[in-house]
Amino acid sequence: MALEDLLEMAEAGDPLAMYDVGALYESGADGFEKDEKLAFHWYKRAHEAGNVKGTALIGCYYLLGWGVTECYTKGIAYISLAAGKGSDLASFELGLALAAGAFGMSVDKAEAMYWLEKALGACPHVSLSDKGKGEAQQKLKELRAQSPQQQAWKLGMDKGELKQCEPEEDEQSEVQEEREDDDAVYTVTEDKGTSKRRHEPVIVETIDEKEEE
Structure with a gap:
């Protein structure tokens, strides 16, 4: 597709074209000057038009402060919204x-394993690089090695017990049984008077509404 046609489609509101134009400004490819703000x-326009990959990337941009003021609260909200979709x-x-x-965010290894496994599964919106997949596999391996279930299995093997059993692949039964909150997001809030932060699932439709206020 010619760049002129792509830009015309993006200006007309085509979600995929808007995402592609953002990617060109991010990479500086095809004669585009790298510009994080334009990316x-x-x-963001792609996200507003329903492009989930655009949602994921504006979350990353908020977390890293690329082209926008760094904001962990918005970043985690958009990232988790896109993950749920x-x-x-x-x-x-x-x-x-x-x-x-x-x-x-608070450390939650069970949830971390759930989302990393999901990243390596059959996601409908694919933009994770091969390098990212390799990192996800490595992190999953590390988390599984740290799980209480795996530790107990190793201890039993060291004592000559559990000779006929194998460890479970993961310890996600409670997390995976019902994932009705996949359309919810994690938010980062700061308790008054302390530096403690926590994450909790909330309904996501309020994110863009708050930005418009």
């Missing part, structure tokens, strides 16, 4: 954040 602008990139980033307690 964010087009990703099936973005492998957002699932990957959310899993890493939960594993490390990054961006103001």
Whole structure:
């Protein structure tokens, strides 16, 4: 597709075209000058038009302060919204954040494993690189090795017990049984008088409404 046609489609409100224009401004490819602000602008327009990959990327931009003022609260909200809608990139980033307690989130290894596994699964919105998939696999391996279930299995093997059993692949039964909150997001809030932060699921429709106020 000619760049002129792509830009025309983006200006007309085509979600995929708007996402592609954002990617061109992000990478500086095809004669586009790299511009994080314009990349964010087009990703946000793509998100507003329903493009889930655009949602994931504006979340990343908020977390990193690329082209927009850094804001962990908005970043985590958009990342988790996109993850719940099936973005492998957002699932990957959310899993890493939960594993490390990054961006103001509490460490939650079970949730981290859930989202990393989802990133490596059959997500409908694919934008995670091969490098990212490799990192997700490595982090999952580390988290599984740290799980109480795996530790107990190793201890039993060391004592000559559990000779015929194998460890479960994961410890996600409680998390995976019912995932009705996949359309919810994690928010980062700060308790007054302390530096403690927590994440909790909330309904997501309020994110854009707050920005419009």
